[in-house]
Amino acid sequence: MNRRQLVQGSAVLPALLLASRSGFAAAPDGVFGPSTVRDLARMLAGKPYEAPDEKLPSELRDLDYDQYRSIRFLPERALWRDKNLPFEAQFFHRGFFYKNKVTIFEVADGKATEIKYRKADFSFGEKVPAFEDIDLGFAGFRIHSPINRPDYYDEVCVFLGASYFRAVAKGQTYGLSARGLSIDTGEAKGEEFPLFKAFWLERPALGATSLVIHALLDSKSCAASYRFTVRPGDTTVFDVEMSVYPRVEMQRAGLAPMTSMFFYGPNDRNDIDDFRPSVHDSDGLAIFNGKGESLWRPLSNPRDLQISTFQDLNPRGFGLMQRERNFFAYQDIESGFEKRPSLWMEPIGDWGEGGVVLFEIPTKEEVHDNIAAFWRPKTPLQAKGEHNYTYRLHWGPDSPKPHSLARFTRSGIGARGEDARLFVLDLVGDNLKGIDPAAVKGVVTAEKSEVKNIVTQPNPYTGGWRLSFQCQVKGEPIELRAFLTQGDKPLSEIWVYRWAP
Template identity: 35%
Template sequence: MITRRTLLKLLAAVQAVGLAPALAKAEDAPSRLSFGPPSRFDFETLQAMVADLAGKPYAPPPIPDPAIVKTMNFDVAKHIIPDPDHALFGDGRGPYPISLLAVGELFPKTVRMFAVTGDEAREVLFKPEYFKSPAGGPLSRLAPTPAPFAGLELLQAYDKPVLRGHEGWARFLGASYFRAVGEADQFGVSARAVAQNSGIAIPEEFPDFTHFWVSEGPGDDDPVTLYALLDGPSIVGAYRFIMHRGRGTTMDITMRLHIRKPIERLGISPMTSMFWYSETVKGAATDWRPEVHDSDGVAMWLGNGDHLWRPLIDQDKLTISKFPDAGFRGFGLMQRDKNYDHYLDAVFYERRPCCWCEPVGDWGKGSVQLLEIPTDNEIYDNIVLSWVSDTPNKAGDVLDYRYKLLWRDTDPFPGKLALCVATRLGAGAVQGAPRSTVLRKFVLEFKGAFQATRDADAKPEPVLETSRGTFSNIVVEPSPDGDLGLWRIQFDLDPQGSDPVDLRCHLAFQDEALTETWVYRYVPFASPVR
C-alpha cells in the first residue's frame, strides 16, 4: 500500500538528489529542452479551450504504457531525478528554474507542459535525458508520446542561498494538488483546484490538471505565472496562478469552472492536511511523541470582523462542521505551535506552513466547511477545509472565482486580538478534589501584546457560550511563568447529555474583545474518566 510517509520520502529524495548540481549550474547555459512549434496563447485562449471542452464527453488523461509505469514504484522512482541542466527557464531567461517531474506508480497520469514567451506557447517534448536515471531503466523504455510528465516544481534561483537544504518552493503534482513553502522553507498543508463531494455518500471525484503553461518575468521580484487546464467527469476549468516568492509564498488565483454534471458539494479553495493529535487530547494514540500534526487549527475572519479559532480534533467518526457567513474575509489551516519540543520529530512539524485564503470579490452566501476523518497514524491526510456556496450548481453553470493563497509560518491576517495558542482537556472538578466522571475541564491559553499594556489589576473577563449544559469553576489568570503576553482561562462543563456540545469563548475588557473567539465541538465522555 502506498502511504503518505512513502510519498513524502519519494518527494524528499527527488529534492535531495537534485540539489547540488542545480546550485552549481551556470546561470546562462543554453536551454537543453526540445520544444514543439509555437502557438498563440493567453488566459482568454485557455478559457475558450475550456468552454469548448465542457461540451464534449470526458476523456481521462493518458497513461504511458501502464505495464511499465506500474513498475516505477517508490524504490524505482527515487532514482529518477530531474536533471537541473534540463530545467525549464534554467537558461537565465527567468529567476526560477522549473523541474519537470516524471510519471510513476504514484502519479501515473500525464500532464502536457508548455513554456510561454509573450503571447506564444511551445510544448516541451520529452527526452529521457531530462532525468538522471539508471541506464536501461523504465523511463528510457517509455515512448515520447504521450510525454511522461506528471507535474512540475518551482526551484529557488540558482544564485540564491537555499534554506535548510530545500530547493523547491512550489510543487504541482497529482490530480489537482499543489503546495508551497513558508518562511521556514518546508512543505506541509496542500491545496487543490476543487473538492467534489468530500465526506458525503456520493463518491468523491478528483479531477486532474492535464495541461500546464508557464511564464516567467526576468527578475526576482517578477511573478511566475502558471496556467492550468482542469478536467474531470463533472467539471472542467481554466486556472491562472500568479506566484510570488518572498515572505513565504503568495498565489493570486483566478478560475473559471464549467459544470458538466450537477455536483452535490463543490468545495472552493480546498486545503488538505494531517492531524493525528495535539496537546488538546491524545485519545487512543499510542505514539511516544507529544504531538503529531501538519496543522493544528482553522482560523476564520468573518465579514463582520470577528475572528474565530477552531482547534482540530481527531474525531471518533467522520465529522463535518459548517461555519456560515455572507462575506468571509479569509480562512485557512494554521500550524500555530512552533516549538520543536512539542513534537520531537526529525520531520520538523514545527516548520510546517500555514495556508490562508483571502477571497477576492463577492463570493455570495456560503459556509466554510471542515471535514475531520478519524485516523490512527500520520500517513493519512485526514483534514479537508473549503468554502461551499449556498447556491446549488447544475449542468451548464459557469462559475468565476478569484482568491489569494498565502503560505506563511504564522497567521498572515492583520489584527490586534490575542490568539488562542493552546487548548487542553481533562477531568473536571476543583484541583485536589476527586475527579469527576461527568465534568470536563477546559484550559485555554491566549497570547498577544494587549495583556502587557493593561493595568495589573484589570483582569480580562471571560465570555462563555454553550449550546447545552452549564459552566462551573471558571478561573482567569495570567501565565504562572510570568509571561505578560499570556492569559489562561479554565472552566468545567457539565454537558448534561451525550450529544455533541458547541462551545464558544473569548476574553474581554469593559465589553471590548481582547482575543479571537475560540469555538469547539465537544463530544461528552463515552465512558467514565480514569
C-alpha cells in the first residue's frame, strides 16, 4: 500500500455511546463534554482489544484503485453547507484499502449526534459495482474552508487511513503526513498501526477562525484521545491535546510522528536517470533542541536502512521541512514539489528525556513514503497509566524561526577523485549580509575521516554564503558536522549529515 495511490468510563458515556464490535452508535441526546473522549479512551484501554470492523460488501471490498477513486462525496451535501459557516466537512467512502469503519459525530449545543452514512450523498463511477444500500459508516473525512480566497472553500486537511492526517496552508498542495501515534516503528517484530476509530466534529460558530476535532484512537497496545484545534491560514496550525492509556508497557512509542518522501536531491542522486533535478516532499529534518542549538539534517535515500537518534532533554521543536521553494530546483509542472508544506512540531511544556528519531528507508520509486520522524521518550509509557502531551503542529512554508542564525538551504555532494567527496553547502540569512568575508570561518568536523580545503565565500546568486570542503571516504559511513562562525560567535545553525557509500 502506498499513500500516493490511495490519496493522491464516566457517567455520561452510556448515554452518549454504545461500544460494540460494529463501531459506535450515538444514543439520542448524547451529552458531550470536555472529558468525554478521554473518559472513553480510558474505559476502552481497560478492556481487551477488539479488532476494527472491516465488514464490507464484496463489491466494495474488492475495488481497485481507479474504481475507488471514482467514488466522490457530493459537495452540496457537505456538513454545514446549508448554514453558511466558515468550515464544511465532506466524507470518504469505505472500500479498496480503506475497509475500517470510522464513526463520525457532530457536536452542537453540548450534544453529540452521529452523522449517518447515506448512499445518496455519493456519486459512483460507471465501473463501481452496484451494492446494497446499508449503513456502512465512513472511511474518514476532509475539512474545507476559504483559505486562498473568500468565495471558495478549499480543502484544508484530511483524516484518512489508520491514524494519518494531512494539512496545507495558503497556496500549498498536499505533501507529507502526520500520524496520531507510532508504535514499534522499525522493530523486527513489525510495526503496530493504531487506528482513529471515531471522530467528533464541533459545529463552528458563524465567523469562527478555528475548528475543533476530537478523535478516539485504538490499538493492541493502547487507547488514546485527541483534541485538535485547527486554524487555517498562511500557516495552518493544529493545537493537539493527547492522552494515551497503555494496555501494556510501551517501550517504543513515537510521539508526534510524521512521514514524508525523499527520492533524490543534489546531495543524493546516485543511479538516478531523470530529467528533474530533485524529487522530494521534504529535504531535511530541522531540530531546535533543549540546549538552544538549531540542527539541520539533509535527508537521503540510502542504499540500506538508516536510523538516527538525536538525544535531547525537553526539546523545543523538530520537523520535516521543504526548504527548497524554487520551481527550477524540481522542474515538475504536475507535482509542484515547491508547494509542498513543511511540518514543524512544537512541544507545549517539558517533555523530559528522549530523542528525535529519524528513519531513512531505501526506495526506488517516488510513490513511497520512505522518511519517518518522531519523538521517543526515554522512559517507556507504563501500562494502566495516563500519559498527557500537548503540542502544536505548523503546516506551512517554513518553521517558526527561533533566532536570527543563517540557515542551510542546499547541500550538494560530488566525487573528488576516487577516495574523496566534495561537499558544497549554501546558506542564507540576514545576519550574513554586509559581513566581512575575512571574518567568516567554516568549522567542519568528521568522524573517521580527514577534512581538507575548507572554503567560505559570499554567494552573489543567492545573496547568502557558501561553505565547501573535501572529505576522505573509505567505504564506511561518516558523521559530519559544519557551521559558520565569526570569531566565537555562531553565524549559522549546525549542519549534521551521515555520508554513506
